Amino acid sequence: MSSSSTITKQSKIYITGHRGMVGSALVRRLQKAGYTNLVTRTRAELDLLNQQAVHSFLAEEKPDYIYIAAAKVGGINANNIYRADFLYQNLLIEANLIHGAHLAGVQRLMFLGSSCIYPRDCPQPIKEEYLLTGPLEQTNEPYAIAKIAGIKLAESYNQQYGRQYISAMPTNLYGPNDNYDLSNSHVLPALIRKAHEAKLRGDAEYVVWGSGTPMREFLYVDDLADACVYLMESGYDGPLVNVGTGTDVTIRELAETVMKVVGFAGRIVFDASKPDGTPRKLMDVSRLAGLGWRASTSLEEGIRLALADFLTKQATSN
Structure with a gap:
């Protein structure tokens, strides 16, 4: 066996998807904590859809810990349109990595999922035990099924096999390296971009998808990374863990907070022809709180940080 249950600053830690929002946050957090032996590969260097390539890589590298942050992700629109891609690619990525880790003797691993794994209409706040107790939200069912798998x-x-492979389920994430594409992004980055562009144009209003009534919980991605490293360092070896703030807002409240941060003084118009998705998704985070961890970044502060990242990306792309 290559991996012990004790993580040191020299332990070899492989972060998949390190260029994405979650993976890059994990790299930042681990570097900040003084971990010096981080392993990353770009998609060009290692195709996670290729079983042989993944297994050979893990057999050679033999990391002490793996974070599975790589996934095909997107918002309601992308999930609904590219259903086969979301199911097939996510199944392959996780199967190649988890089985490959086992074959390489990797004892410890963290799989990152999504709050969409829970039933569409389950009681709120959502406890980990509610998994597989009811039908999923139809618009992102393929992605959810892949993550449940x-x-x-x-x-x-x-x-x-006695492995220590744990799963963490983050709520809706946002922050540096988010996707701001209006057709494929999640709600918060889309609102940041829409409000910013509406402000630049001098618009009187900006359009928000849906009715504005669904409630959502948002977690700044660096807080998620902090929770993941906390679980790794504590040697947590238990069941599925929700990672969130334990508080939520309506989409209308979210849009109003984004307007405030961006400095857009127009009004919100709701496009009721667009889907709302699940009525409410609030995580029960008592399991993680019981382990001693809580989120520290407020929604308004997080949106300010996300806006700064978006503006930086805009400046460098122009």
């Missing part, structure tokens, strides 16, 4: 795959290697 990843959780169950990790659990199964633990049960059959």
Whole structure:
């Protein structure tokens, strides 16, 4: 076995998807904590859809810990249109990595999922035990099923082979390196871009998808990374863990906060022809709180940081 249960600053830690929002936040957090042996590969260097390539890479590198932050992701629109891609690619990525980790003797691993794994209409706030107790939200069902499969795959290697493969389920994430594409992004980055562009044009209003009534919880991505490193360092070896703030806002309230931060003084118009998605998604974060961790970044502060990142990206792309 290559991996012990004790993580040191010299332990070899492989972060998949390190250029994405979650993966890059993990790299920042680990570097800040003094970890010096971080392993990353770009998509060009290692195709996670290629089983042989993944297994060979893990057999050679033999990391002490793996974070599975790589995934095909997107908002309601992307999830609904590219259903086969979301299911197929996410199944392959997680299966190649989890089985490859096992074959390489990697004892510890963290699989990152999404709050969309829970039933569409389950009680609020959502406890980890609600998994597989009801139908999923139809618009992102393929993605959710892929993520559920990843959780169950990790659990199964633990049960059959005594591995320590844990799963963390973040709520809606935002922050540096987010996707601001208006057709494929999540709600918060889309609102930041829309409000900023409306402000630049001098518009009197900006359009928000749906009715504005659904409630959502938002977690700044660096807080997620902090929770993930906390779980790694504590040696957590238990069941699925929700990662969130434990508080939520309506989409209308979110849009108003974005307007305030951006400095856009227009009005909001809701496009009711667009889907709302799940009525409410609030995580029960008592399991993680019981382990001693809580989120520290307020929504308004997080949006300010995300806006700064967006403006930097805009400046460098022009």
